[in-house]
Amino acid sequence: MLAKGTPQLIMKKNRPKLYILPGWGDRTTDPAYRRIISWASKYEFVPLRFATRNRKHALGSTKSLTEIVADLRNQIGTNTSHDMIFGFSIGALLAYLLAQKILFGKVIICSISPTLGPDLKTYPLKEVRKAFPAHYKEMGKMGYSKLASKNVVLLYGEKEQAILKKRSIKIAKRQRFKFVEIKGGEHILNNAYLGAIKHVL
16 A cells, blocks of 8 residues: 555556658648548557658658668567558558568558569659669569568559559458558549548558
8 A cells, every 4th residue: 555645656558659651742740641640549640750852762762762661660669569550652662661570550551652573664764763763773672572460451542553553452462451442542642532541540
């Protein structure tokens, strides 16, 4: 029994964490991402430090893809089995690469950029080398390996590029993940896309 006047220690249960990797040129302070954060209220949103705004580079940074993923992994740390990671577009690709090594409680992949391995060959060479100057060779050697988590949802818009839709479906079927095609959806977090995200959170 505590002596009179001794403060009682109140144990607070830590909420699981939410990590968001936005698309190229986006920020988590943008309205669409703020809505996602508000809907995922059971999670504690933890911002990650990485570049997205440098439009001279497809990954927003001159760092190698390996360095970017390693830096994000260090920020996230371990003990993530109750946490959720969400990624859109190039952010979805980064989230996918992280989820290959880290066990998350839930993974939401939105409109993953199909730019690994043989997928690079489906783009015009000049376009790819211009957009991915520091990452072209590196990304060409990478693949869509199995994820550590089984609780994965992949979303994509009905009106997106055929390669993106094909890659999303292939990943989902191969690994038995849930996948959602958003009717009328495009490569943008508009109301239709956000409504589908809210449904799977």
